[in-house]
Amino acid sequence: MGAVTLDGSDADLDRFADRVLNGATAVEALSPVERQMRWDIEDRAGFTRSTALRSGIGLTVTKLRWERPWSLALDHGASRLKFVVVRGPGPRLTTSAGELHRLDGGTFHVSQIKRPVRLRFDFDDRAVDRDHEQLSLEIDRARLSELLGTKVLPAAVERVLASPRAYPSDAQPVVPALFQLIDELVHCDARGASRQLYLEAKGLELLAVMVDRLEESERAASSVLSTHDVDRLERARQIVLARMDDPPRLPDLARLAGLNEAKLKAGFRALFGDTVYGYLRDRRLDEAHRLLRQRRYSVSEVAARVGYANPSKFAAAFRERFGVPPSQVT
Template sequence: MGAVTIDGSDGDLDRFAERVLRGSTAVETLSPVERQMRWDILDRSGFTRSTALRSGIGLTVTKLRWERSWSMAFDHGISRLKFVVARGPGPRLTTSEGGRHRLEGGSFHVSQIKRPVRLQFDFDERGADRDHEQLSLEIDRARLSELLGTEVLPAAVERVLSSPRAYPSDAHPIAPALFRLIDELVHCDARGPARQLYLEAKGLEVLAVMVDGLEESERAASSALSAYDVDRLERARQIVLARIDDPPRLPDLARLAGLNEAKLKAGFRALFGDTVYGYLRHRRLDEAYRLLQQRRYSVSEVAARVGYANPSKFAAAFRERFGIPPSHVS
């Protein structure tokens, strides 16, 4: 299969049908704002419907069934913030940067593609002969803030927006109301002008339920950490940043922050969304990018400044993080 880039634009269904499904299905226009692609190929059947809502939400509904294991892969361009909820068996998603996610019942995901990345979907026999149903909402950060009437977005959304990864994804327990909404959207039979109004209302309801679920899961997570723990963990983070080229070992960091090592490791991941050394690695590479843009230091000098003794390992980590070698930063 030749590379095809999917990026959330109006032509996505056409490109997907033509290049990923090799032109074996056509895209039909259901209304000025809604289009549908049928999955009637080999042992796969179902549909994908895409709607551009007046609220600024891109709503996609998919129902798919397969008989045996299969895979597909394509390149995805930069996307808007995406909320995805699925029911039933689903594919394993693997990204070219090493991320792995399961798109199936039990949780919903918040994600955003920040730079081009290759996605591979593996549908295994475990889910054969059962329906995979999925809702996907895409929205700009500014529009989400406007709809919510606040600049302070849920912490899970902010983690995704601020993550340095190409494809950050945050999973959260699914709310029972989302199962009802999947039914209502997958089996929507409204017609004419009422259909667009119905989809508009349901799209906003799905978004509201998801945002409420995010805030609830964040409250539950933060309640496990006391104000003292949060203060000590923030102290640990500041120590790591201040000693980015020569960080303390975990036992020493725990002592300096005033925590035991177990609380440091568990609390750091809960509060900042990564391990101590995962967080350090991202910040090192971010600082390296900033220094390289100044064009004052060689690649080897920058590697040493951010704590990499081996320039080759630095170059490999940099390429994995940003998709280009450090020598190409301008």
């Protein structure tokens, strides 16, 4: 089977049904915002439901069982931030760059596809005749920040957002509340007008539980930092963002923040998931992407505004992060 091409649009479910299930099932509209595809082919049975929530969250629920090992290839475009929680056997995921991830049951994953990439999912014989249940939640960084009322996201999320890899992923163990949400969403029997309200509430609850778990992990990872250290590291982060076009050298930044240089470097990575200049690079490129979408400045002007003196280096860094040259941003 050739790869199925997905681009994050509403047509993905239809393409999947046609390409993977060979047209054996149609995509059913359960409501104006919820669609369902049934897996009813020879060796696989189950369903996938996709819902566009008013909160800006895309929620997908899948329950699937298979009788023999199988594989699936997807050519996937850049995506929003994705949270995935799995119960039961999960597939092994391999990217075209050779990155390997295991979507095992009892874990949830934070990931983002940064640029077009081929993904191969291998469903092996460990999972035969057992239910695979999966909840996937997709959301924009800006909308997640808005819902949380904060600009500082959990370190695991920041690591994914800042990573230059095509498919960065951070795995966490599932907590009991997530198993309960799997039950409630996989077996949701709400009907009529109340169904959309129920799914909206459960989608937000799912997001809240996963963010809480990530923040607990972040606090544990940064427990060696005192409150005094955290305050000064946050001061350093704010200085870097305020002086994005002309950042201070590390010794000067440490002095301005009230830390020694060693504490600045180690603490910044522990708290924000990246080095100072790695964090700065990605925030510069995020700001450049925002400015280019406004279509008010040329590529050279945007490069200069975010601190790149060399437009060619800017274009190379931009393409590495977003998968397209800056001239193609619309």
